[in-house]
Amino acid sequence: MRHRGVGVWGTALGLVTLLSACTSTEQGTAVVVNPTVDSSLPGSATPSATGNPGEQPGVDVVAELSELLPCEILSDEELTTLGFDPETATFDDVGVSYDCRYRFPGGERPVMTIQLDWNYSVDQLNLTNYTIEEISVGPLRALRIIGKTASEHCQISLHLSEDAHVSVFVHYAGTLEQACAIAEGTAAALEPSLPRSSD
Template identity: 80%
Template sequence: MRRRGVGVWGTALGLVGLLSACASAEQGTAVAVGPTVGSSLPGSADPSVGGSPGEQPGVDVAAELSEMLPCEILSDEEVTALGFDPESATFDDVGLSYDCVYRLAHEASPLMAIHLNWRRSVDQLNLTNYTVEEIDVGPLRALRIIDKTPSEHCQISVDLSEQAHVSVYVHYAGTVEHACALAEDTAAAVEPLLPRSSG
């Protein structure tokens, strides 16, 4: 797999780094869904205390995740199978972001982002104003997170350890159901490639 170009996501998600940097550690981090959309999905940023059941000793999941590049987790073939254009991959590490964003071939939306965070677990996300459902992605615990108000956005956050998680965001998918279906399919493709404790 090859590393994609480094840069800001572009106009649709260009506010992510700015909004993330403005959020406080106590409040969590808002992830912009676009400059013309008022809703946002919870992101992740600062370290704090939390826990994740099932973590086994011997593997530093956070350290392993910090060495990964979000645009290199999925192969071009896997990205294509999910319906997105691998050539559209844009890496963003501005501010608190550490993401890879994909779009459909020749279309502006929907957008799909893979976000790596080795400083917070899913239990440390600020989930105020969101509807949250616990789900499983493979053998891993995860959260399905959507706006309480009607939207076309969905986030799946996969818990890896008391310090680490990976989120998949889908924006502008037409309906929340479609957004969640795309996010869940992507999370399922990403899950086998993520670090986890042995045992």
């Protein structure tokens, strides 16, 4: 097991970190598109001819996701391939956060965060003031979430069940396009290791 530092990032996530506990109404501008982000790993799940893509009948997604450690999902090799330094991993479980943050070698920007959430689905995210695109990451339904104002931040949230999702946040990437490319690449690397239900 790799050594991981523990830091407090708390409410510093710049994108969607606050969830709406009172409503499941999705706000924002939904743009219907059908791009697919392929998993970069061999042996990832592929859509079956029948049933929902990525279906894993009988999986207790909440239990399995709550057992995962966000700093242990990706290997050092995968993180290095994505451009991040595994030694910069910073774990945070304060408040609503349960995530791991990484930086480029030398502590350089951008900052990438993997956040696990087994209390809310992607449809319960508070998306006020964000533009949302429906995409697929491997067989999983996902949302590409960006601010309505110009920024260099991008979020990919992967639907796992009616009660769970995983988000990848990329901040300070220089451009929005670069932030989304890094977030989508990270999400594709994560996808094969994530539990998912058939809902």
